[in-house]
Amino acid sequence: MKFHSINNVVIIGTGRVGSNLAKIFKDCGLQIIQIVGRNLLKAETIALKTGAHYTNKLNHIKTNADLYILAISDDAIAEVAGLMPVVKGLVVHTSGFKSIDVLPVHFKRRGVFYPLQTFSESRNPSFEEIPLFIQAINKEDQQILMELGKRLSNKVISTNDLQRKELHLAAVFVSNFSNAMYEIGAGLLKEFNLQFDYLRPLILETAHKACVLQPEDAQTGPARRNDIGTINLHLEMLSQKTELSTIYKDITSYILTKYHQKSL
Template identity: 45%
Template structure:
């Protein structure tokens, strides 16, 4: 049985807590919360401490906090024998305080507390500073997810920037579309099936082959009409993306 202490109270910590509680071969023995934020969402059966000096002895300590808080929190930890891992995609393993057994457990997914998720389907990227520490992290990761990948810090950072394009930037495009619907007094619900179909296609198709639209066709007349309807940043974003898409497919053809 792998004993785990979870440090954090945000979105990632919430979903990790749920996954850890339901995983065989894993025991979530404690959670550390710095300020009590979001504690009401967590399973009340998980023991909580607000004092790092009262951390229980565990095999793995998971730091699930904001990127800029990882280094400081790891430095404040009392002496622990277990493996200390963070959950960030963009932070290197060496950011963790010297002297600790270091690792990374990075879930490649977007998390919101109010949105349930099947953690078994979430890809987990793992790394340890010392090869001897890899088996326990591998075992923990495999108990949480069906998709586990071992990547080093450099590879993980490259994966993270790819994920920003796939998730954060695409979601901002949805937000822009939502803003335009409000501006034009249109219901955003009309676009939801389109968004779902776009995401579904790339599960089985190369994204380049799935591309459609006026920029893909290099339909300059439609593009110009759209540009005339837009203002400010949205106009500039439309121009930039349309130019990039047109260029990419003109080069191919």
């Protein structure tokens, strides 16, 4: 059997990852032949933008595509893939956390196509800079996915299940947890009748600074300065909020230990 490079794609999943991938694939000149999603309205919206057909029925999936992208939640991958028709094309998921083996073995050509980014339906971050982690069961497919990746991004990296899990864990800290810190700050200001707007330049500069200087060197704040007086007064301000006090204490202890070899 001869494997060709990827010319056309079926995208299964109409959420944040699926809608972003549909757009970027189309922009790169690939043909999106079908959008598949439970939510028919969403599937139609993406299909209209990309010139694709659309369906909400897994047994209506077209079987002649070069590539099938399962851009769905981790826990749904095995089930949805199991209900798809058997296809000759390459079937990949986009999960940072799930093993390649979650894809059923009746697909001979299996892979992973993991873009390390947080996607939103309303935003289209530039794909060129997004690191793309590639994996496949066989070498030819690995090569085919690497070539496809390079059409989309400047950073395409061959990877394995363990490395993806490690990347995903680090990503939870730098993205999901830092966003939780923003949300806590926004919540405090709301309670104090102050505007979240005030924090925006600080949030953006903190992120840019960490990326230029390395986060270890960019760390500032009371814990970095070992300023126990301010820390205690902050904890007084948070004394009625158990969850926030706990988070404040743990992160402060972490910084104190790292930079001053001491705990709270």
